[in-house]
Amino acid sequence: MNKYIVKMLSVNDNNAFFQLINTNRERLEDFFAGTVLRTKTIADTINYCEEIEQKINKKSYFPYLILEKESNVIVGFIDVKNIDWNIPKAELGAFIDSKHEGKGIITTTMASLIDDIVNEHHFKKLLCRISSRNTRSIRVALNSGFELEGTIRCDYKTTKGEIVDLNYYGKIF
Template sequence: MDITFENFKITPLDTNEGEKFFKLIDNNRERLEDFFSGTISKTKTLHDTYAYCYDIRQLVLDRRYFPFIIKNLKTDMLIGLIDIKNIDWHIPKAEIGYFIDADYEGQGVISKSLGFVIEYLSKTYHFKKLLCRSNSRNIGSIAVAKKNGFTLEGTIKKDYKTTKGEVVDLDYYGRVF
């Protein structure tokens, strides 16, 4: 899957781009650490990031994880990530997570990208449901979800432990096909 729009390209994460992936994560580490804790913990150094990319390769082959990267075509820099995880092929359904580099927030890039990825997933894998989880304080993430047809299904109390050790409630948003 390669989708180009405006000056951006959405493509599966090329695990050979570990250095660019590390830079994307490192530039946004502080704002991502609470809700992308798995990715953050596995990309502390460039060496860690290359090892993580190697592990991702096998997860993709096993159809257990699908990471899509957003690239700025003018700068050749990675500026966002949309990942598909917790896949249940029996239904089929999956959880979707996303973030955009701080320099691109509020420009609609992540909302458009997410829409393209959702369309691809529904046509290619025939998912019956996608869900995303968000802390109620993450207004931007909630707005992106709603723009892409997700609706609030409920709040799960004390559902997630942040990297700082805080146990927080998460709002669950779903989209059915």
């Protein structure tokens, strides 16, 4: 039985979401720069969650929290972003709380979430853009059935100003 559940982020989750980001802020700032920037305080996080709620209603962004069933503690985050309804396709991003790394939580929860969002939204393609140096996220993508489509050189600027290569992984449905 899966010990984790995935649920859509709501404004009511702002305190727990803030704590998740704040605890992992330094390690997230390069590749979740927008989220980190918009959640510096509880008040910022409330505003950010309210804006996200509007994006959910417009079907332009779907953020999900990963919770441990027994404790109801948030241990991770998966978002569906850069949605193109013309195809339809979307990009997935994910992170896990540092205390829960290496347990396969993202891989397990991502598999069930992918099934759910493909069935609900009829996506034809999902993709992940991952730093070519992020071996853990690459492993998650490959274990989730994504295939390397290519590496785009000098494709992303981190918050520290480093320009890095991104691997593009895709999954067709």
